[in-house]
Amino acid sequence: METEIGDPRRELSRLIERGDDEGLRRVLEVIPASDLALVLSRLSNDERTALLGRLPVETAADLIEYLPNVHAVSAIENLEPSSAAAIIEQLPSHLQGDLIGELDDADARNILDRMPPEDAASARQLSRYEDDEAGGLMITEMLVYDERQTVASVIADLRIHADAYRDYEIQYGYVRDEQGCLSGVLRMRDLLLAPHDRTLDRLMIRHPSSVADTTSLEELAEFFDGNNFLGVPVVDRERRPVGVVLRSAVHVARAERQGSDLLKMQGIVGGEELRSFPLLTRSRRRLAWLSVNIVLNLFAASVIAAFQDTLSSVIALAVFLPIISDMSGCSGNQAVAVTMRELSLGLVRADELLRVWLAEVSIGLMNGAALGVMIGLIAWLWQGPMMLGLVVAAALAINTVVAVSLGGILPLLMRRLNLDPAIASGPILTTVTDMCGFFWVLGLASLVLDRLT
């Protein structure tokens, strides 16, 4: 597994510069599929563009599928529109829509003008759908027949187009009525057993499940949770069949969303970041989030500033402020993570604040007591009078209850306010628990100041 990836990358660069198309094809063939994403991502944008332009369009289209979306879009933009059009035609329909949708309008028009009018119309149509609705997730490679067709004519069609259909990911055909509306599905294997002169309306399964092209990812996920199907036909507003959403496409889209939640919770907002992006873009994006955080931090710090007199009389308190802040953040984030998970599994609703709060308060009381005793003993033994231990213990115990209560319900509140729980929960939680935590420590200390000094 520890082969050197620098070599094939350098080899590719050299062959691109030399214009050795035959050599390029040979090297690409020996790069294992598992390394291809890595090797391609290390080429410069110009090299990727040159590489795609030099390869046969089928090979270029295969490679495009290995590239992260941002790289694919920039390579397509830099190619001659006619080469770009030829490559895009070879892509599966949903990728066509994705890529065209992310190009500049001018680039998109240039490329679509060079595609066969029918394909261009279909790609344009697909590019209008959002990535996370049925229209954006579906494939349009599907078999559609008319109700009055016979089994023999379908078998003839399959025979004639065997090559074209080879890569279709379907085991069903779809049947439309005279108005062109979806009226049935056809299990392809039923064709094996049926008399050749039977018409499809007598063979098909009527009243098939279908979803509208505007169905959301959540609704699709629920649909597949509740049904055992591998795919579901998508219909437009006139109930005409326009594509098929596969169960796997829904799973991939959900996995991608979870991945981006993970990034957002850690402060990578506004889309994926790859280390191959320009430095300024990466820096600016991260900084946007950090700047908000620094302002939020000032609110918390202002609590400390307000108690400077207390703090300077009992300087040992300063040792424990960051501990209270960090521990409360950890407890609160645990509650956030559990709620986010229950939300994504459909085990809690956004309006069940009370139920979640009760579940968290009880855990907060137990863990708050345990953590309070720990930190209290440490403070007493390490830094000073027993009263210091009591102050710190009480502050952490109370603040743990605050943190888990808030952490548990914050994602629900965000969801109800139509804010993204993954982005917003963390910073709000930290700010509030810091402010409260510092206030408990320093406020309690002020009350018993004479017993502390």
Added chain:
Amino acid sequence: METEIGDPRRELSRLIERGDDEGLRRVLEVIPASDLALVLSRLSNDERTALLGRLPVETAADLIEYLPNVHAVSAIENLEPSSAAAIIEQLPSHLQGDLIGELDDADARNILDRMPPEDAASARQLSRYEDDEAGGLMITEMLVYDERQTVASVIADLRIHADAYRDYEIQYGYVRDEQGCLSGVLRMRDLLLAPHDRTLDRLMIRHPSSVADTTSLEELAEFFDGNNFLGVPVVDRERRPVGVVLRSAVHVARAERQGSDLLKMQGIVGGEELRSFPLLTRSRRRLAWLSVNIVLNLFAASVIAAFQDTLSSVIALAVFLPIISDMSGCSGNQAVAVTMRELSLGLVRADELLRVWLAEVSIGLMNGAALGVMIGLIAWLWQGPMMLGLVVAAALAINTVVAVSLGGILPLLMRRLNLDPAIASGPILTTVTDMCGFFWVLGLASLVLDRLT
């Protein structure tokens, strides 16, 4: 969407208590599939067990598929072994293996003894596979034929077993040679076009792709990234076909792993937590993680303790210590998140420390400068002499470089040490950046103490 879920749950509880089987079936039928997980998760363990025992086994098996694994296992454990066996028989094979594998040995033996010997042997075999290897992810519902069979005999088999095969998620059959080894795949639709007396060895695609039953999830993911297949046959050590891994199963398993990474990064370690778990279990699990954190926090706090004299001369420094700690943590976690993502996309290797470090150092210098200027101005204008601003600015700038450098390479180091990057990166990062951050602030302040007071 805002229907009250309490009602169907209470209704179910009432019917379970009353023993009204007919009523139970009726209520379950009207609960929308999207609410089923929610409603079932709110029943008590005893109610869920009673409900499953009262339903026809097919319905009970359908419901089991809606339950999170922990609930399914505890319901199965509490059922009569003969009912449990009857329900398990109805489950898809990979779920059978999962559930049996998680039962106590005694419970598992009790249940397997009550299943038909052949089914029991197959479930026992499946339960030995890990959840994240091909054997644990595969389904065993597959069509396997012998090379010498004719097209006519396959069509006859399909006709006879049409009902049993109805729910098979496959569009391929698999062909074995005389030794029972996998020798080809059969596109079912090719049967349509072939003469009935042709033998399968002349119709099948030879040298089919296959994976070993011990293939890991990562390798499967790479396989499907590099191939357009919907599924791949799984062979045992003797190359006999034992199951099929579907692309969708790999995607689901990856999504679950990402979800559990998200939980682990927030300190929910050791498996999923649902709010329906016993309070003590939830509290203990969370506390285990928090206790480690409190100890790590002491290391950081000891830096502050060592500089108490400096701190008491310039108490304003205490206002900025938590800000430095929080901001460095944020910057570092951004770098952790980007590396984790690049790792999961296969865009970076665990041994590329230098490359990642260079990419992060440059971002650290830029963002460190920007954040340093911000916090420096704030410190100067809000709390005091310009030198205070310079100290705080320098500390945050330097520490941002430390944080992103460490955050970028930590997941790679963890991966190389075979530790879980999702669990270990966060606490190590926070501890080190806190210690360094406090040291820069207080150490620099000590050097210029006369200019600060």
